[in-house]
Each structure stands twice: as structure tokens, then as C-alpha cells.
Amino acid sequence: MVRQRVATMVLLALLIFVLAACGKTSEVNEAMPEQQDTPVEESGTQTIEHLKGTAVVPQKIERMVVLSAAYIDHMLTIGEKPAGVNVEVRYGGDYLPYLADQLADVPTVGSADSPNLEAILQINPDVIVVESRTADSTYEQLEKIAPTIVLGNEWLDYEDDTTYWTQDLLTIAGLFNKVDLAKEKIVEVEQQAEQLKAKIEQLDQKKLAYLRVREKTLQIYAEKGHPTNTLLYHDLGFVPTAVTPVEQREDLSIEKIADIDANFVVLEVDPNAEDYLNNINASSLWKRVPAVGEDQVYTTDSFWLFKGWGAIGRSEIINEVEDMIQ
Incomplete structure (x- = not known):
């Protein structure tokens, strides 16, 4: 009888312990935030x-x-x-x-x-x-x-x-x-620009005009307002001319050509602008531009406008400018 009583008490104790443990498990589960499966289409x-x-x-x-x-x-x-x-x-x-x-x-x-x-x-x-x-x-x-x-x-x-x-x-x-890779590429272009800027700083005359010959007009690009402009005048350190606008490109009349006091000219020519380009080249006023007399006119196309927006393109512009100032 004594053994039976002891066994019964042991069983009761075990039962109480199990029930208590279950209660605690239930409390823990209720305290945990509900986890939801991520739908396959959203993963x-x-x-x-x-x-x-x-x-x-x-x-x-x-x-x-x-x-x-x-x-x-x-x-x-x-x-x-x-x-x-x-x-x-x-x-x-x-x-x-x-x-x-x-x-x-x-x-x-x-x-x-x-x-x-x-x-x-x-x-x-x-x-x-x-x-x-x-x-x-x-x-x-x-x-x-x-x-x-x-x-x-x-x-x-x-x-x-x-x-x-x-x-x-x-x-x-x-x-x-790939943000880290992009940052590396940006730094590479910036360092390339800094190296060329150091060469440009050594020039005695470094005024540059960035011009566009269109079908019936001549335009001059601004100092700012486009990444190609800021590459030339900020990153590379060229000096704007007396007629270079600050923010937006402007039309230049034939009479205004004589005011372009540039030592270097980047001349962008539209595909349909050959006739107007011929008129400019024939003008005596054009021949008075310092860059023309010094044979420092670099003819390009509208690709510089595209190139200025990207790391690959900016790198190519820098290479072209380096050739231009040799």
C-alpha cells in the first residue's frame, strides 16, 4: 500500500509538471509575433x-x-x-x-x-x-x-x-x-579629370567656347546646365569666354562671333548644318576668333551631349580634350 501511494503521488507530480509546462508553452506562443509565409510571387x-x-x-x-x-x-x-x-x-x-x-x-x-x-x-x-x-x-x-x-x-x-x-x-x-562598382567607376573618371585639369592649369591661355552649328544658327553652350558643360568648365578647369552664358545655351548672331575670345573652340556640327558652317568659315569675323587663328578648333558632333551623362562617355570626352590641347 505504501508503494502504491508513493507511485500515485509520483504520477500526480509528473502530471502537474507536464500541465504547467504546457501552460508556459502556450504563453510563449501567444507572446511571439505571428509569422506569415511570404507568397511565392512576392519573394x-x-x-x-x-x-x-x-x-x-x-x-x-x-x-x-x-x-x-x-x-x-x-x-x-x-x-x-x-x-x-x-x-x-x-x-x-x-x-x-x-x-x-x-x-x-x-x-x-x-x-x-x-x-x-x-x-x-x-x-x-x-x-x-x-x-x-x-x-x-x-x-x-x-x-x-x-x-x-x-x-x-x-x-x-x-x-x-x-x-x-x-x-x-x-x-x-x-x-x-552594384553600387560599390558604380562608385569605383565614378572615382576613376573623377581622377582622370583631375589629372587633365592639372595639365590645363599649366596653360597660359585656357578660355574655351563650346559651340553648336545648327541648320540656320550658331549656339553657344553655357557654363552650367548640362553635365558636359560642367565637365569642361568645372571638372577640367577651362575658363568661359566673354559671351559664354551661365545657365542656358544661347543663339549667337554672326555679328557676335567676333566677341568669342576663346583660345579653344569645340565646334559641334548638326548633320544638316554644313551650309551654315560654310558661311561661318567664310566670315572674316570668325577668323578673328583667337582659337581659329591658332588652329585650336576641335570639330565634334552631338555625341558629346550624350557622353556627358555617363562614366564611359565622360572618360572619352576627357581623352578627346587631352588630344585637343596637345
Whole structure:
């Protein structure tokens, strides 16, 4: 009887212990926040803030269509190849010449202003990246094809910020988890510019005019307002001429040509501007420009306007300028 009583008491004690443990387990479970399974379709995504709101895109992007020369440069800078790119009549071909070798066989999808929606649809992109001006007319249509990210800070007012060209590069690099690589490339271009600036500082005369010959007019680019301008006058240290505007490019009449007191002229010529260029070259006023008399006129094309936005393009401009001042 004694053994039975002891056994019963032991069993009762064990039962009480088990019940107490269960109670504590229940309390712990109630205190824990409820964990929810992530739906399969939402796993492996990233959310990007952009000018039109937010876009949810894959964490690993396989096919990105870009409708901007700058964004093509940005992707190639970080070692990513676009799945589709825009074309523009000014290119003179499907691709910008300075990027053409790296874009072999990449499908073209119309212009930035009038993208070929069917061509984009055939690519089945993970994401589309466009400039703000493109988004004004096509964003809703593109968004139906794939998540569409709207960048385009080129139309914003950055006042004295000369690094704004890097912002979209860093955004695109972030989509591929390559921000550190993008920063390395930016530093490389900045160091390249600093080395050339040191050479330019040694010049006795370093006034530069950046001109554009159009079909019926001559324009002069400003000291600011575009990354190519700030590259020349800020990063490289050229001095603006007496007629160089500060913020926005301006038209120059033939009579004003004599006021261009430039030691170097970068002359950008539109494809349809040969006749007007001939008129300028024949002008006695043009011959009075110091750079003309010193044979320091460097003829280029509109690609400098595209190149100024990207690390690859800026590096090429720096190389061209170095050749120009030799």
C-alpha cells in the first residue's frame, strides 16, 4: 500500500509538471509575433521609388529595357547589357557610335519619344527604365508591359551641384546590387579629370567656347546646365569666354562671333548644318576668333551631349580634350 501511494503521488507530480509546462508553452506562443509565409510571387523582389511612384521588380533582373542613351552608358559601366535599347535619328545608326561595340545584337525598340511597344513586348522585360520626358506620353502603356521606372533628373535644377550626372547611375547600379562598382567607376573618371585639369592649369591661355552649328544658327553652350558643360568648365578647369552664358545655351548672331575670345573652340556640327558652317568659315569675323587663328578648333558632333551623362562617355570626352590641347 505504501508503494502504491508513493507511485500515485509520483504520477500526480509528473502530471502537474507536464500541465504547467504546457501552460508556459502556450504563453510563449501567444507572446511571439505571428509569422506569415511570404507568397511565392512576392519573394525575391525589390521596391524602387521613382518619379512616378514605386515599382516592384525582381531582385535579380535578367532583362532590362532602357530608353535613354545615358542609361545604356550606366548599364555598360557596371557590366550589365541591356535587353533592348532606344534609337535616335541623331545617332546615325542603331546605337550610339561610342557604345556600338558593346551593344552588338541588342534589339532596338524605337525612339525614346516613340517606343515600339510590340518590340518591347517581344523582349518580355523584367523592368523598363525611361526618362521623365518619355514617361509623359508613354508611361501608362509601358507599365502594362512591365514595371516601369521613371528617372530623368536631367530636367531638374541642380544649381551648383556638379555631380548630379551620377545619381541615375547609382540608382541603376542599385537595381543590380552594384553600387560599390558604380562608385569605383565614378572615382576613376573623377581622377582622370583631375589629372587633365592639372595639365590645363599649366596653360597660359585656357578660355574655351563650346559651340553648336545648327541648320540656320550658331549656339553657344553655357557654363552650367548640362553635365558636359560642367565637365569642361568645372571638372577640367577651362575658363568661359566673354559671351559664354551661365545657365542656358544661347543663339549667337554672326555679328557676335567676333566677341568669342576663346583660345579653344569645340565646334559641334548638326548633320544638316554644313551650309551654315560654310558661311561661318567664310566670315572674316570668325577668323578673328583667337582659337581659329591658332588652329585650336576641335570639330565634334552631338555625341558629346550624350557622353556627358555617363562614366564611359565622360572618360572619352576627357581623352578627346587631352588630344585637343596637345
